[in-house]
Amino acid sequence: MSTAGSILCSNILGRGKAMKIRLAERLGGVQESATLKMAVATRALAAKGIKVTSFTVGEPIGPPPAVVCEAAHAAIREGFHRYTPVPGIPALRERIAQRFREDNDLAYQADQIAVTVGAKQALFNFFLATISPGDEVIIPAPYWTSYPEMVKIAGGRPVIVETTAEEGFKLSPNSLKRVLTSRTRVFLINSPSNPTGATYSRSEIEALAKVLESTDILVCSDEIYEKLTFEGEFVSFGAVSKDAFERTVTINGFSKSHALTGWRLGYAAGPKPIIEAMLLLQGQSTSGANSVGQKAALAGLDAPRSEMETVVQTLRERRDQLVKILSQDHKLSFLKPPATFYLFLNVEKYLGRKTPSGKAVANSDDMALYLLEEGHVGTVPGSGFGAEGYLRLSFAVSPEDLETGAKALLSALKKLQ
Numbered sequence: 001m002s003t004a005g006s007i008l009c010s011n012i013l014g015r016g017k018a019m020k021i022r023l024a025e026r027l028g029g030v031q032e033s034a035t036l037k038m039a040v041a042t043r044a045l046a047a048k049g050i051k052v053t054s055f056t057v058g059e060p061i062g063p064p065p066a067v068v069c070e071a072a073h074a075a076i077r078e079g080f081h082r083y084t085p086v087p088g089i090p091a092l093r094e095r096i097a098q099r100f101r102e103d104n105d106l107a108y109q110a111d112q113i114a115v116t117v118g119a120k121q122a123l124f125n126f127f128l129a130t131i132s133p134g135d136e137v138i139i140p141a142p143y144w145t146s147y148p149e150m151v152k153i154a155g156g157r158p159v160i161v162e163t164t165a166e167e168g169f170k171l172s173p174n175s176l177k178r179v180l181t182s183r184t185r186v187f188l189i190n191s192p193s194n195p196t197g198a199t200y201s202r203s204e205i206e207a208l209a210k211v212l213e214s215t216d217i218l219v220c221s222d223e224i225y226e227k228l229t230f231e232g233e234f235v236s237f238g239a240v241s242k243d244a245f246e247r248t249v250t251i252n253g254f255s256k257s258h259a260l261t262g263w264r265l266g267y268a269a270g271p272k273p274i275i276e277a278m279l280l281l282q283g284q285s286t287s288g289a290n291s292v293g294q295k296a297a298l299a300g301l302d303a304p305r306s307e308m309e310t311v312v313q314t315l316r317e318r319r320d321q322l323v324k325i326l327s328q329d330h331k332l333s334f335l336k337p338p339a340t341f342y343l344f345l346n347v348e349k350y351l352g353r354k355t356p357s358g359k360a361v362a363n364s365d366d367m368a369l370y371l372l373e374e375g376h377v378g379t380v381p382g383s384g385f386g387a388e389g390y391l392r393l394s395f396a397v398s399p400e401d402l403e404t405g406a407k408a409l410l411s412a413l414k415k416l417q
């Protein structure tokens with residue numbers, strides 16, 4: 001991407017006269033999503049007829065719960081096609097508030113809920129509603145690729161704080177304390193985490209929440225992988241104290257919990273003034289989530305728990321299968337993810353080597369490209385998650401693909417000299 005505000009290209013008009021196209025300055029430094037870039041490269045190989053095993057996907061396994069599709073059909077049959085209220089249909093806001101009370105011990109009222117076009121729009125609305133130029137947002141790394149870019153678009157300054165595998169990729173209270181300044185406006189937490197699966201325990205959240213007490217710092221808690229927890233208790237940031245509840249905006253959605261990534265359905269909950277500001281923006285942008293999807297989402301919240309448990313059990317089995325194969329190579333290291341469908345693989349011991357054709361593999365981008373070309377395996381380089389030396393592998397794939405892909409990855413690594 002060129003520096004925004006500069007001339008990108010000349011567009012020849014009908015009269016043969018060149019026109020200069022300028023893009024907005026706010027795009028300066030904004031990066032393309034690393035996940036999407038690798039998915040495009042993977043598809044390009046597939047288009048040439050080469051079978052690629054892709055560990056790049058950010059989507060759960062299987063179809064959405066049957067009741068979701070039935071409710072969508074019913075909504076269409078009943079002619080539910082018109083604009084809906086900007087914050088979402090009242091029944092869905094009520095049901096989401098109830099879900100927060102039952103599942104997360106968060107006492108939101110329906111008027112504290114905003115239904116959005118995916119969790120992505122919830123996050124976007126949040127940053128645009130709360131960040132002014134120069135405001136700092138603390139983002140623990142490894143992080144989901146979009147957070148720093150969203151903060152930059154909102155005019156803020158992402159403050160990236162590294163965490164290590166030894167810390168379980170979790171931010172300690174001391175590390176949080178160290179980066180607080182008078183410009184800190186938001187602390188962002190993503191538990192369970194994309195890309196590491198790291199999940200904060202109650203006591204870890206309590207310790208972080210304590211650091212923020214007596215400050216005016218807001219918390220943005222992205223809990224979109226909550227339902228894909230294999231082990232341990234999931235705890236919402238806002239649930240650990242009254243103080244934490246009052247400063248937290250909780251982000252969630254239907255993409256991962258209900259396998260509805262393409263339907264673009266998310267939600268945010270939090271202090272009323274913030275939710276109202278987010279809805280003000282939403283009213284002037286998308287006008288809210290689609291009508292049919294909202295009816296379907298409402299049914300999804302009442303889907304039999306057994307369907308969800310089956311998905312979690314399947315993902316747990318895939319994780320264990322991947323862990324078993326990768327453990328055969330002692331140069332690799334990783335934390336067994338207790339949630340999500342991602343494994344964050346440390347490949348540092350293979351960096352600095354050469355491919356059979358003599359090309360240097362210096363970093364995670366080179367490595368992902370090498371594995372794609374040599375092993376026909378798609379992975380996402382750690383660089384996009386703020387963690388060089390790693391690859392993210394999504395294990396939401398069939399057991400056959402997982403076996404083939406993981407073995408091809410190991411044998412491609414062995415060819416590096």
Ligand SMILES: Cc1ncc(COP(=O)(O)O)c(C=O)c1O
Nearest residue numbers: 058118119120144194253255266
């Ligand atoms: C951590 C995290 N937050 C938010 C999102 C966005 O989800 P949605 O599809 O609801 O926009 C994703 C999607 O991959 C994610 O990984």
